[in-house]
Amino acid sequence: MAVLTTCSSGSDSTTQDTDDGGLVVSHVHGLGIDPADGRLYVATHEGVIAVSDTGKANRVGDTADYMGFTVVGPKTFLGSGHPAEGTDDHGNRGLIQSTDSGRTWKTLSLGCSTDFHSLKYAHHTVYGYDSTRGVLRVSTDRTTWDTRAELAALDIAVSPKDPDLVPATTEDGVARSTDGGRTFGTGSGQVLAFLSWPAADALYGINLSGGLHRSTDSGATWKKAGTVPGGQPQALTALDGRHVLAATQDGVYESRDGGRTFTEHLPVSSTGGH
Template identity: 30%
Template sequence: MAARPGGVHVRRALVLAALASAFAACGGDGGEPAKDAAPPRAPSDRLVDLKKKPPLVNTLDIDPATNDFLLTTNRGFFRISADGKTVTPVKGTIHDAGKTATVGTFLELRASGPNQLLGSGHPDKLGTLPNFLGLIRSDDGGKTWSAVARMADADLHKIILRHGKLYAFDAVLSAMLISPDGGKTFEEAFTPRGLIIDFEVDPADENRIVASTDTELFRTEDGGESWRPLAPADGIRLAWPDAKTLYRATKDGTFSVSTDGGTRWEDVGKVGGEPYEIHAVGPQRAFVALSDGSIIETQDGGKTWRDRFRP
């Protein structure tokens, strides 16, 4: 691999011109009609500015210390109690090179421990710090943040901690970043085409990644060196809680499961709105954040859903 400044290694995936025709030969999903659809709901603008362009919701995670929901939207960062009754805005600040900026409105985050968060995004007000915050870290639940790596150079749209590694998609390079040391150094695996909407890493294989764009679903078996198309996609959201359970949710609310890493899918239910984030905690239990910040839960693998929080 060719070295880049700052300990970064580059792995450029070979994306063949024949990829499109290979995709066409893959055929359909073979799924079954969805059942037990959740009822439609009127969206709320309490936590989300519905008039702005997507993304409306950036992150749904759970604090391992309190079981609070951690929700970030285009209105800010909100801590929601596990019972859904209390919403607490989190006003964060980041300090770097003698400068300070508030963060929260344009924030991607991932819980890495009790009150410990890794994040990325943009300062709330431009001109205070660079527009791209790179990888940042908080040890107090998001009140204060410090720079970890790639300040001014990276805009991470998703962060996954798995197999002792940090995986992220950088929208600046349109590359998958993989770090074995918490963000000190990275390898770059270039993605097949277009902006990655979501991605997940196989819990049983650190090199197997499924990624969605606004048109297609792809999988790599070699950590990003090469990719193959799996199915059409329209902003699909993903979660991979165990090796035999890969979830996806489409814009129309269809919730599906794959037991073979994304080759074949079965439609199992409807979420009753447009899904923006899936947080799965097991092969049967998952939470979904809808476009207005509502949070719903399934305990039967997506067949039925119940409200956990409505703004």
């Protein structure tokens, strides 16, 4: 275990809540619903966006690039990424946390050194895929980290029943770890981009063309559940066995019936971002 201190530059991010009716979202990196207000929050290349039930979109904080993103409790979000363009801050932001629904953020650990492209919270533990080094990191206190397996992955998930069962998406298919991410098997089967595992019998994955798949046996077999409109996926979060959020290259969509039908909540521009 190692403790890394945050760098002095960019450790805190403070802005006012703004009503930006003309905002354009070019790339989505994460999705979640805040239990405090039931609103959809979208982590993007241009900041965190709150979307109301009527479809009104509000930028709630700054215009930084939020990469890994997850809602862990009422008003409490974890994230990672890069400072806003045009600021004096440089580098990666490590693990950052907001306790006011994305309005302000503070770096908790790994500041200036790590960019998490995937963050999952399960069993009171943060699992993060560190894209800067291609390794899985795990923390129980959000400050000290255990560095585990090295692998080339786009996304990870964690079993809601077993903290040691961690699948990851690779170019060869889904690779599985049965020891908490210390080692991974070879990728096989479905080639998926993103994963979300809200219930023991509901592991969701989305492929590169927007096909949504569900596994009821921890990823051993998959069945297509539906297709998310808009083509290439950008993010996936399932809240339970039927409630699914997904972002593609042209929009953020929600399904309440396990992926059979989808409703658009926020348009996404197909140009810009990364």
